[in-house]
Amino acid sequence: MADAPFLAVKNLAKHFAPTAFSRGPVVRALEDISFDIRRGQVVGLVGESGSGKTTIGRSVLRLIEPTSGQINYDGTDITRLGAAQLRRQRRKMQYIFQDPFASLSPRMTIGQILTEGLDIQGIGKKSERRAKAETALAAVELPVDAYDRYAHEFSGGQRQRIGIARALTLEPEFIVADEPVSALDVSIQAQIINLLRDLQLRLGLTMLFISHDLAVVEYICDTVIVLYLGRIMEVAPAAELYARPQHPYTRALLSAIPSLDPLARQDRQVLKGDIPSPANPPSGCVFRTRCPFALEACVGAVPPLRATAEGHLKACIRDDIA
Amino acid sequence: MAITAPDPTVDPTAVPQTKGPLRRALDRFFENRAARAGLLIVIPILLAVSTYPLWWPFGPNTIDLRAMNKAPSAIHWLGSDGVGRDVMARLLQGGRISLLVAVSSVAISTVIGFLVGAVASFGGRLVDGTVMRLVDLAMTLPPVIFLLVLASIAGTGIAPTILVISLLSWPVLSRMVRARLLELRERDFVVAARGMGAGLPHLLFRHGLPNCIDILVVYATLQIANAILLEAGLSFLGLGIAPPEASWGNMLNLARSTVVLENYPWQWMFPGAALVLTVLAINFIGDGLRDAFDPRSDLN
Numbered sequence: 290m291a292d293a294p295f296l297a298v299k300n301l302a303k304h305f306a307p308t309a310f311s312r313g314p315v316v317r318a319l320e321d322i323s324f325d326i327r328r329g330q331v332v333g334l335v336g337e338s339g340s341g342k343t344t345i346g347r348s349v350l351r352l353i354e355p356t357s358g359q360i361n362y363d364g365t366d367i368t369r370l371g372a373a374q375l376r377r378q379r380r381k382m383q384y385i386f387q388d389p390f391a392s393l394s395p396r397m398t399i400g401q402i403l404t405e406g407l408d409i410q411g412i413g414k415k416s417e418r419r420a421k422a423e424t425a426l427a428a429v430e431l432p433v434d435a436y437d438r439y440a441h442e443f444s445g446g447q448r449q450r451i452g453i454a455r456a457l458t459l460e461p462e463f464i465v466a467d468e469p470v471s472a473l474d475v476s477i478q479a480q481i482i483n484l485l486r487d488l489q490l491r492l493g494l495t496m497l498f499i500s501h502d503l504a505v506v507e508y509i510c511d512t513v514i515v516l517y518l519g520r521i522m523e524v525a526p527a528a529e530l531y532a533r534p535q536h537p538y539t540r541a542l543l544s545a546i547p548s549l550d551p552l553a554r555q556d557r558q559v560l561k562g563d564i565p566s567p568a569n570p571p572s573g574c575v576f577r578t579r580c581p582f583a584l585e586a587c588v589g590a591v592p593p594l595r596a597t598a599e600g601h602l603k604a605c606i607r608d609d610i611a
Numbered sequence: 612m613a614i615t616a617p618d619p620t621v622d623p624t625a626v627p628q629t630k631g632p633l634r635r636a637l638d639r640f641f642e643n644r645a646a647r648a649g650l651l652i653v654i655p656i657l658l659a660v661s662t663y664p665l666w667w668p669f670g671p672n673t674i675d676l677r678a679m680n681k682a683p684s685a686i687h688w689l690g691s692d693g694v695g696r697d698v699m700a701r702l703l704q705g706g707r708i709s710l711l712v713a714v715s716s717v718a719i720s721t722v723i724g725f726l727v728g729a730v731a732s733f734g735g736r737l738v739d740g741t742v743m744r745l746v747d748l749a750m751t752l753p754p755v756i757f758l759l760v761l762a763s764i765a766g767t768g769i770a771p772t773i774l775v776i777s778l779l780s781w782p783v784l785s786r787m788v789r790a791r792l793l794e795l796r797e798r799d800f801v802v803a804a805r806g807m808g809a810g811l812p813h814l815l816f817r818h819g820l821p822n823c824i825d826i827l828v829v830y831a832t833l834q835i836a837n838a839i840l841l842e843a844g845l846s847f848l849g850l851g852i853a854p855p856e857a858s859w860g861n862m863l864n865l866a867r868s869t870v871v872l873e874n875y876p877w878q879w880m881f882p883g884a885a886l887v888l889t890v891l892a893i894n895f896i897g898d899g900l901r902d903a904f905d906p907r908s909d910l911n
Contacts, residue, residue, distance in 0.1 A: 352805060
């Protein structure tokens with residue numbers, strides 16, 4: 290099957306239950322998440338803080354255990370893998386972290402950080418590992434003499450490059466980039482985004498790109514998934530989503546992008562209030578409490594994700610607002 | 612002023628090489644005056660204690676019948692005791708035993724403490740709960756009574772004393788290690804290691820141990836001073852190192868006799884002084900190490 294998706298997530302859910310000795314509500318961080326990523330595609334995951342972007346990113350790599358659902362990675366369901374199989378699987382999938390200051394160990398040299406994965410996986414001899422690490426350093430345009438230095442000697446942008454180089458040393462097929470630029474200066478953001486774009490094209494990487502910066506997502510992603518309170522609101526090819534947003538939440542997000550055109554500012558649609566607590570989500574459509582188009586019917590049932598055009602899915606019962 | 616052309620051999624983007632975190636901590640340690648004084652006391656004591664048979668004519672159990680209860684003199688620098696043994700030789704041999712007991716019991720309790728804390732923090736909720744309740748239990752035992760019971764079971768001598776002291780002192784360390792590792796477990800670079808397939812040994816020894824090294828070093832140093840005192844206390848009570856073997860504690864035991872206390876002060880004063888001096892110096896070093904490893908000290 291040539292058309293089989295590279296990564297297929299089906300009905301993924303993550304609930305954080307209270308511990309044995311404490312009482313409290315179950316936090317429903319993710320509910321019924323399904324999406325596909327084709328090989329070589331970059332899929333963007335957008336949504337405001339607390340919508341579950343990072344939880345999806347980490348669940349997909351099984352850095353946190355999902356409560357239910359399947360994650361089919363190139364035909365294998367990684368939620369069912371045993372420890373040894375998972376360990377082998379981890380070679381193929383890597384994570385790039387948001388905070389370049391927390392993601393590098395302060396007690397290891399860059400060389401140790403870059404060869405850590407090869408060491409864990411038992412790949413190559415010492416000299417070969419070093420060669421691979423130096424190749425990765427070159428790929429992220431850092432000098433080779435960074436090898437013997439410590440992370441604290443580098444700036445934020447440089448550290449993020451090291452984080453990217455670390456993800457590359459295992460030569461993965463799939464990378465989850467969790468807001469890789471949101472902790473950086475704007476001028477450095479562009480460099481890192483271009484670097485990621487180049488690497489993705491050159492190495493044929495498949496990528497799940499998490500961000501809340503819609504401009505960055507438009508630039509780098511083929512398909513965009515809009516997330517709200519642990520549920521998918523809309524899925525569409527990037528160009529289509531920006532041109533014809535279907536879901537009221539997507540429209541609100543897009544209208545929040547700062548614009549230089551003073552006329553365009555006037556019909557800005559501002560959402561009121563905060564995202565509700567995932568410990569106590571609204572019934573029916575989770576967005577209805579802030580949705581300007583909400584109807585009585587939105588309270589009753591969770592709107593299913595349905596196709597409105599080729600490759601364009603939305604979870605909204607109204608068709609008259611697009 | 613002339614504007615000079617940039618030097619083509621210097622790469623402006625090159626980052627200056629600086630020292631690693633351990634190296635910087637050591638630099639801070641050596642800037643600390645009390646810590647340097649501590650080292651200045653401890654190193655000569657260690658040297659003297661370890662080499663004394665080479666340069667001191669008397670053994671710890673050599674009896675000189677012509678010198679019983681003699682005050683310090685040119686021959687017996689620190690005097691002699693009731694059966695004619697040289698106080699200097701016994702002091703040095705006692706130091707050997709005291710330090711041996713202290714260092715080995717601390718080494719054992721540090722290993723136990725680290726492993727218990729590590730297992731608790733990385734073993735999941737159930738293991739953590741069980742282990743930490745056991746640690747709580749161990750900490751609620753009154754130390755003096757626990758020590759006496761253990762000592763009466765284990766008996767006297769070097770190995771039982773080491774055992775008793777090391778079994779008493781690990782719980783505090785295991786709590787500190789657990790707290791540190793629980794926090795570390797959620798740090799991004801540890802998550803990254805897990806994402807690359809790291810198992811428990813890798814996480815514990817490549818990330819856990821280096822990031823606990825400050826706790827371990829400081830604890831071990833301060834605990835050595837404590838263990839010396841514990842050993843002295845046990846031996847004073849007759850439960851630690853038994854005569855004729857010398858230790859600072861059982862030499863102090865002599866002071867229980869009022870005759871010795873009043874008439875032969877050199878027999879108990881020197882081991883007492885050695886004890887105080889060593890413990891003080893080691894505490895200085897421990898404090899210095901703690902300050903040196905304190906992450907906030909980089910800000911000063």
